[in-house]
Amino acid sequence: MDALLQFLFSGLTVGAVYALVALGFTIIYNASDVVNFAQGEFVMLGGMITVFAFEAGLPLPLAALLAILATSAIGVGLNKLAIEPARGAPVVSLIIITIGASIVIRGATQLIFDKQLHRFPSFSGDDPIHVLGATILPQSLWVIGGALAVFVGLWVFFTRTLTGKAVLATANNRVAAQLVGINTGWVMTLSFGLSAAIGAFAGVLVTPITLVGYDVGVALALKGFAAAMLGGMGNPKGALVGGLLLGCFEALTAGYLSSQYKEAVAFIVILGVLFVMPQGLFGRKSTERV
Amino acid sequence: MTGRNKWISLGVLALLIALLPLFFPSGYYYRVGALIFVNALSVVGLVILIGYAGQISLGHAGFAGIGAYACALAPEHLGLHPALAVLLGAVISGVMAALIGKPILRLKGYYLAVATLGFGILVSMVLTNERALTGGPDGMNVADLGLRSLLRDMGWRLSGGEFWYMICGVVLLVGAWLALNLFDSPSGRAMRALHGSEVAAATVGVDVPRQKLRAFVISAVYASVAGSLLALQNGYITPDVAGFMHSVEMVTMAVLGGVGSVLGATFGAAILTLLPQVLTVFAEYEQLVLGLVMVLVMIFLPQGLLPSIARRLKGRDE
Numbered sequence: 001m002d003a004l005l006q007f008l009f010s011g012l013t014v015g016a017v018y019a020l021v022a023l024g025f026t027i028i029y030n031a032s033d034v035v036n037f038a039q040g041e042f043v044m045l046g047g048m049i050t051v052f053a054f055e056a057g058l059p060l061p062l063a064a065l066l067a068i069l070a071t072s073a074i075g076v077g078l079n080k081l082a083i084e085p086a087r088g089a090p091v092v093s094l095i096i097i098t099i100g101a102s103i104v105i106r107g108a109t110q111l112i113f114d115k116q117l118h119r120f121p122s123f124s125g126d127d128p129i130h131v132l133g134a135t136i137l138p139q140s141l142w143v144i145g146g147a148l149a150v151f152v153g154l155w156v157f158f159t160r161t162l163t164g165k166a167v168l169a170t171a172n173n174r175v176a177a178q179l180v181g182i183n184t185g186w187v188m189t190l191s192f193g194l195s196a197a198i199g200a201f202a203g204v205l206v207t208p209i210t211l212v213g214y215d216v217g218v219a220l221a222l223k224g225f226a227a228a229m230l231g232g233m234g235n236p237k238g239a240l241v242g243g244l245l246l247g248c249f250e251a252l253t254a255g256y257l258s259s260q261y262k263e264a265v266a267f268i269v270i271l272g273v274l275f276v277m278p279q280g281l282f283g284r285k286s287t288e289r290v
Numbered sequence: 291m292t293g294r295n296k297w298i299s300l301g302v303l304a305l306l307i308a309l310l311p312l313f314f315p316s317g318y319y320y321r322v323g324a325l326i327f328v329n330a331l332s333v334v335g336l337v338i339l340i341g342y343a344g345q346i347s348l349g350h351a352g353f354a355g356i357g358a359y360a361c362a363l364a365p366e367h368l369g370l371h372p373a374l375a376v377l378l379g380a381v382i383s384g385v386m387a388a389l390i391g392k393p394i395l396r397l398k399g400y401y402l403a404v405a406t407l408g409f410g411i412l413v414s415m416v417l418t419n420e421r422a423l424t425g426g427p428d429g430m431n432v433a434d435l436g437l438r439s440l441l442r443d444m445g446w447r448l449s450g451g452e453f454w455y456m457i458c459g460v461v462l463l464v465g466a467w468l469a470l471n472l473f474d475s476p477s478g479r480a481m482r483a484l485h486g487s488e489v490a491a492a493t494v495g496v497d498v499p500r501q502k503l504r505a506f507v508i509s510a511v512y513a514s515v516a517g518s519l520l521a522l523q524n525g526y527i528t529p530d531v532a533g534f535m536h537s538v539e540m541v542t543m544a545v546l547g548g549v550g551s552v553l554g555a556t557f558g559a560a561i562l563t564l565l566p567q568v569l570t571v572f573a574e575y576e577q578l579v580l581g582l583v584m585v586l587v588m589i590f591l592p593q594g595l596l597p598s599i600a601r602r603l604k605g606r607d608e
Contacts, residue, residue, distance in 0.1 A: 035400050086588060096542050097584070097588045099538050099584065100542075101585055233400060264411075267412055271408050274397060278397055
């Protein structure tokens with residue numbers, strides 16, 4: 001029982017990061033129908049920039065804020081330079097563009113910073129907290145709390161604010177949104193900036209636990225993508241649940257079966273879900289229009 | 291594409307393969323040439339899947355991995371001749387593709403992408419983790435094909451590079467010929483019809499799931515044979531052959547050259563194979579340049595390089 005709880009704690013921590021990446025996927029997908037494979041690089045950038053700003057002497061909160069703002073700007077740049085010029089391109093081309101962009105970001109990071117692994121201190125120390133016989137790091141609570149806060153924040157943003165509703169309208173029908181006076185170009189910019197900021201935020205939260213290097217983004221993008229698919233692409237609730245579930249699956253597999261194959265089980269579960277529910281757990285059923 | 295076009299494509303390809311060595315300043319270029327042909331072969335398979343049938347796969351490196359490791363494992367454990375191991379790998383890949391293709395080809399777009407991606411990652415994970423069998427991430431040696439020494443005994447002396455350049459060139463030609471034949475066959479027409487619209491194709495009697503599956507299986511066999519050839523010519527193989535980035539490279543090559551055409555596939559494979567060789571001088575910038583090329587080509591030449599150039603030459607604007 002203690003072991004199970006311990007595995008669940010670590011699963012929820014990792015899962016919260018996947019959920020944040022998946023939320024980033026969801027926002028961009030809703031606004032533009034693009035699956036942004038560079039999403040994992042935002043997490044990496046958040047961690048890396050914070051590390052170097054912190055080592056340059058900035059206080060940690062300021063370094064983190066700088067990292068989030070800078071990454072957000074890079075996200076907006078990605079949209080302006082690579083996604084908007086390719087508007088209307090087929091899925092294959094868009095996949096290649098965003099993967100290409102992720103390679104560019106990785107290559108540039110490795111040139112500007114370095115190839116080492118880095119970390120900065122945890123926010124509230126490293127003394128584990130004892131809960132019912134299991135332990136959890138204070139930083140894990142930051143990660144899980146951060147994911148929940150972002151989810152609630154997004155929920156409020158999308159249901160209570162005019163701008164949020166404009167994004168939803170654009171997601172539903174781009175042309176109709178334009179007709180009622182929504183600046184859909186601005187919505188795209190906003191979505192990429194927001195999504196990159198959320199990714200960077202995840203990177204800031206998780207770096208004290210998992211460390212950060214220029215190449216941590218690929219695996220995160222794949223897991224986040226898988227989590228978003230598991231929950232049903234384009235659904236924020238699905239992204240949150242999909243991410244947390246995926247993290248728990250991995251942790252339980254690593255704990256009870258084999259740590260080598262923990263990632264395998266994640267993908268097997270996803271294949272299984274797609275076989276049975278091709279739209280994911282919370283996805284809407286779509287019909288093809290002729 | 292008319293019958294005449296088919297023979298022009300094949301003729302151009304054959305001439306290129308035969309004449310290029312005249313310009314090779316050193317034996318190293320035979321190696322690079324052979325590598326281009328191997329990559330082109332798997333990309334021709336993807337042309338069938340993506341270009342003809344309009345499906346996507348981010349996991350075809352998994353089939354290349356199966357082909358490669360069949361060549362590495364079968365001679366050692368089953369006592370099979372390496373040439374038969376290529377066949378075994380192709381059969382295993384085909385059967386695997388049929389088994390997983392049946393459920394996942396119902397999916398579309400990004401959902402199909404993640405399902406194939408999952409398959410590819412599972413294969414590469416097994417190859418990386420089963421150390422006892424595959425040697426893990428360090429890879430393993432692959433037995434020699436034995437054909438080159440046979441030729442030497444018959445009095446035909448070839449360097450390793452020359453030999454593999456020939457073999458891979460011939461296999462690529464055969465692969466291209468089969469793919470071009472498929473294009474105008476009833477199956478090829480059905481695939482292209484469902485690419486346009488699945489509903490419309492089904493309405494005129496195309497068995498959509500069956501044709502999708504056929505394209506998937508054929509392209510898997512191409513990738514598998516390419517993986518086998520890669521393992522045999524290097525004499526060594528690592529799980530990277532089945533990795534996610536290899537799948538991405540394959541798809542990029544296909545789209546880069548022009549995903550509808552076999553010649554374009556070869557062109558795309560050539561460019562993306564040569565790029566890292568040229569860039570070794572600026573090793574630091576390799577990733578940066580590779581990524582930029584991918585993004586820029588997709589934005590400015592969305593049809594792929596070859597069709598865009600062809601259109602420019604004809605002097606017709608879109």
